Amino acid sequence: MKYRTVAVSTAAALAATALLSGCGSDDGGDEPAASGPASLTYWAWAPGLDKVADIWNKGPGKEAGITVTVKKQASGDDLVTKIITAAKAGKAPDLVQAEYQALPTLVSNDVLADISEEAGDTKSQFADGIWQQATLGSDALYALPQDSGPLMFYYRQDLFQQYGLTVPTTWDEFAETARELKKKAPDKDLTTFSSNDSGLFAGLAQQAGAKWWTTGGDTWKVAIDDPATRKVADFWGGLVKEGAIDNQPMYTPAWNKALNTGKQVAWVSAVWAPGTLTTAAPETKGKWAMAPLPQWTAGESVTGSWGGSSTAVTNDSSNKKAAATFAKWLNTDPTALAALVKEGGIYPAATAAQTGGALSKAPDYFSGQPDFYTEAAKIAQGTAPAAWGPNVNVAYSAFKDNFAEAAKNRADFGPALTAMQDATVADLKKQGFGVSE
Amino acid sequence: MTRTPRRKAYGVKSAPYVFLVPATVLFLLFFALPIGYAVHLSFRRTEVKGLGLGKGAREEIWAGLSNYTDALSDSELLHGALRILGYGAIVVPVMLGLALLFALLLDTDGLRLRGFSRLAIFLPYAIPGVIAALMWGFLYLPDVSPFLYVLDAVGLPQPDLLDGGPLYLSLANIAVWGGTGFNMIVIYTSLRAIPAEIFEAARLDGCSQLQIALRIKIPMVAPSLILTFFFSIIATLQVFSEPTTLKPLTNSLSTTWSPLMKVYQDAFVNNDIHAAAAQAVIIALATLALSFGFLRAANSRTKRGDSR
Secondary structure (H helix, E strand, C coil): CCCCCCCCCCCCHHHHHHHHHHHCCCCCCCCCCCCCCEEEEEEECCCCHHHHHHHHHHCHHHHHCEEEEEEECCCCHHHHHHHHHHHHCCCCCCEEEEEHHHHHHHHHCCCECCCHHHHHHHHHHECHHHHHHHHCCCCCCCCEEEEEEEEEEEEEHHHHHHCCCCCCCEHHHHHHHHHHHHHHCCCCECCECCCCCHHHHHHHHHHCCCCCEEEECCEEEECCCCHHHHHHHHHHHHHHHCCCCECCCCCCHHHHHHHHHCCECEEEEECCHHHHHHHHCHHHCCCEEEEECCECCCCCCCECEEEEEEEEEECCCCCHHHHHHHHHHHHHCHHHHHHHHHHHCCCECEHHHHCCHHHCCCCHHHCCCCCHHHHHHHHHHCECCCCCCCCHHHHHHHHHHHHHHHHHCCCCCHHHHHHHHHHHHHHHHHHCCCEEC | CCHHHHHHHHHHHHHHHHHHHHHHHHHHHHHHHHHHHHHHHHCEEEEECCCCCCCCCEEEEECCCHHHHHHHHCHHHHHHHHHHHHHHHHHHHHHHHHHHHHHHHHCCCCCCCHHHHHHHHHHHHHCCHHHHHHHHHHHHCCCCCHHHHHHHHCCCCCCCCCCHHHHHHHHHHHHHHHHHHHHHHHHHHHHHCCCHHHHHHHHHCCCCHHHHHHHHHHHHCHHHHHHHHHHHHHHHHCCCHHHHHHHHHCCCCCCCCCHHHHHHHHHHHCCCHHHHHHHHHHHHHHHHHHHHHHHHHHHHHHHHHHHC
């Protein structure tokens, strides 16, 4: 699931900075003496989570004497900062919802507890690529995967037919399709390259085999400007440069219109895309189809992921065991997962829950594809592992600024990628991390 | 008998302080303390060791002036400052010029629909900056903009309103649209405070409306012009919500477009409160220097004018 927030505040930065660290956060610390022996607070943004927590509080939670209160948060970078600040004051909530790429940052700030003892036995219920993001490749377990966003290829079936296009299975074919469409309908684009969506670019790099942050001994190695990512950057940069695809960001009113009117006929996106299409392109109902993401090598079935989050237990929790029990229930129990899918509209990370139940029926706009979620589950199995580091946010900002410039000028993406690498390494060094070149 | 006067004297002496207490407490708690804390933070930094994972990997240490030297040598902050300088060079004169013009027009004798016009010009000020920016963003975006649609329909070229030079105009337009009304009210109020005799005398001397406006009204509202100029400079230096709201719509606005956006980015995205605090202090000092520098210059000119 991906939620966009336009984080805007007009407060004077001076006061904001001071208040942020001065007052910390008060709402994590109140621990009312509720009925059971454990009363937990849970900061999360997924819609409907409070309803899922209610199921727990009335059922298994009541038996175990563990009450969970969900405190709704905004998603994104602000929440990471908020959690870290609360943790500094020793007042972090017991449980937090965290995006996978934020986990190293949170672990690095000593916010998250290792729950491998309580929940390590759930490993087999998740795809390896997802599980590894929750362990950071170590023996510890810092979170339980909640939802995931395997990448797929969405296209307008009717328009593909109209222009005689075939669904690309490799990236070479994808480029050809883009050019062919441009030739047949110069005012249309296959898709756009969005400099706003670092997560999508990260997912595409993942598919190509990139591992942006790895550790060796006591140092981090940053490989954003590695051959795999360069291949991806050059590919998209080339398409933008020759004008085969658009260069405007996604998630703008103009983009919505382009999808709605069929000016853009395809979208490389994650499994949650149908939800976005419902709001962005209401006139295209029933016209879409989904196919696996094009591959770098024909015949493979690898994908990356865009978005996805996990449930983590904090070190401030007075009852980590109870918190881990709830996290485990929430992300592996069939009742909980069914409720998460139904109430929250998420795509569960737990493999068993990816088909059946609320996911047995194709999403609204994909009526022509009844096996949508069976296909999706198959694709999800091939999710390549992601390697996140402690300053993903810095890398993401560098992506936004540098790739925006390159996309705007329809210039090579190579220098932008180098700039992204340099900014990330410089920030790690500045903070004092061990960095190996 | 002797006690009462003594108590009275004591009460009178301490009364000012007693009255000052609430304001002082509030000032200390919500103004001096946060600023002091921000300054404190700006002299510190977090140091990470090795992989930085787990307990004790992070330590807050004294940083001396390093956050300040980093900020001052950061080209992004400087570029941000230059960008808002260009932005301010459009916003301030246009906004104040329009505000003065509207105020003078509203103050013209025999004007109809005065109340309505005043409200209509003032109304955009009541719309929150974020909402205004969202709305204008919609109007600027090529595929959804009605302006560009009309231009296209009559066969004129469509400028990209969210890139290059037009981007500055687009951003400035939002500020002018939102701010003119407020400044107009300030100027208009002081126009209304000018005694009517002066105008009567001027008319008897044969002054036209235009001459009255240029020779009497504008010089007499100079203090409010200075005040609005002062506010506008501060608002320009603090521009944040408009570019932040427009940023997702275009490739041309970076995450650090204005200095305050850079502060926000460092504090809330990059999680480096110390760097953000140092930059905030620098921006605050620059704002103080600029605005008081302007006030002083304006004052000395007024004084020279008086002695002439």
